[in-house]
Amino acid sequence: MRLEVEITGKTFRRTAGETHEVLAPLKFALQSGEVGVLIGPSGCGKSTMLRIILGLDHDFAGRILRPPEARVGMVFQEPRLLPWRSVEQNVRLAAPGVSDAKLSELFRILELDAHRSHFPGELSLGLARRVALARAFAVEPDLLVLDEPLASLDDALAGRLRDEIATLVASSSVMTLLVTHSIDDAIRLGDRLFFLSARPARIVQEVPIAVPRAERTETELGRIKAELAAVQLESK
Numbered sequence: 001m002r003l004e005v006e007i008t009g010k011t012f013r014r015t016a017g018e019t020h021e022v023l024a025p026l027k028f029a030l031q032s033g034e035v036g037v038l039i040g041p042s043g044c045g046k047s048t049m050l051r052i053i054l055g056l057d058h059d060f061a062g063r064i065l066r067p068p069e070a071r072v073g074m075v076f077q078e079p080r081l082l083p084w085r086s087v088e089q090n091v092r093l094a095a096p097g098v099s100d101a102k103l104s105e106l107f108r109i110l111e112l113d114a115h116r117s118h119f120p121g122e123l124s125l126g127l128a129r130r131v132a133l134a135r136a137f138a139v140e141p142d143l144l145v146l147d148e149p150l151a152s153l154d155d156a157l158a159g160r161l162r163d164e165i166a167t168l169v170a171s172s173s174v175m176t177l178l179v180t181h182s183i184d185d186a187i188r189l190g191d192r193l194f195f196l197s198a199r200p201a202r203i204v205q206e207v208p209i210a211v212p213r214a215e216r217t218e219t220e221l222g223r224i225k226a227e228l229a230a231v232q233l234e235s236k
């Protein structure tokens with residue numbers, strides 16, 4: 001499976017009449033098993049790009065080639081749970097085929113066991129984000145799109161969830177597109193990092209990480225980070 005993104009432009013028309021250019025021409029592709037990471041300043045157009053890639057916004061110039069049969073798992077920047085459904089119902093509605101065993105495993109990993117019957121209004125933002133992650137994983141996606149999924153979690157939990165995302169990605173051929181502001185998350189999870197400019201976003205730099213995820217020891221990660229800092233200095 002392959003995802004091809006070729007956007008030539010995206011402009012919002014504001015109610016007051018003026019136009020707001022959000023995406024400049026940009027192009028990239030992802031293969032099965034790959035994790036692409038989008039890193040860029042706040043407001044540059046990342047979430048807008050994800051909505052276009054998911055087919056939720058058709059008002060843009062360019063084309064997206066997404067395998068039509070691909071199952072899609074998505075974690076939006078705001079958790080977007082159905083308020084009148086329990087945590088468990090929210091996950092089951094998105095993934096009707098999910099087995100009880102798989103659901104239990106996800107709730108255990110995401111530390112949601114105690115919250116199965118709670119309603120979204122009773123959850124903290126961090127908990128709601130974890131439910132959104134459970135929902136995305138329960139689908140057993142071919143394409144996983146994560147918009148800052150680890151924001152508002154404490155460091156320890158964010159670290160555990162990042163490892164879980166890495167495990168999921170390693171155990172299947174899912175294509176993943178991750179938006180993050182964290183270089184640490186990017187170098188632990190990514191195969192290719194796309195650094196974006198300020199709005200209108202374009203790709204200023206694409207940095208592949210050749211070392212397989214499983215072999216990224218702390219020493220290796222330190223080396224990758226230093227290399228990245230050098231590359232970014234060069235490009236300034």
Ligand SMILES: Nc1ncnc2c1ncn2[C@@H]1O[C@H](COP(=O)(O)OP(=O)(O)OP(=O)(O)O)[C@@H](O)[C@H]1O
Nearest residue numbers: 012014020022041042043044045046047048049077
């Ligand atoms: N529906 C909309 N109508 C008009 N302008 C919009 C709309 N959605 C987003 N924008 C504008 O488009 C720009 C990009 O927004 P977007 O949410 O894609 O940024 P982002 O890169 O995801 O930022 P962040 O890192 O803060 O999440 C912003 O200037 C925003 O105000």
Ligand SMILES: [Mg+2]
Nearest residue numbers: 046047077147
């Ligand atoms: Mg965003």
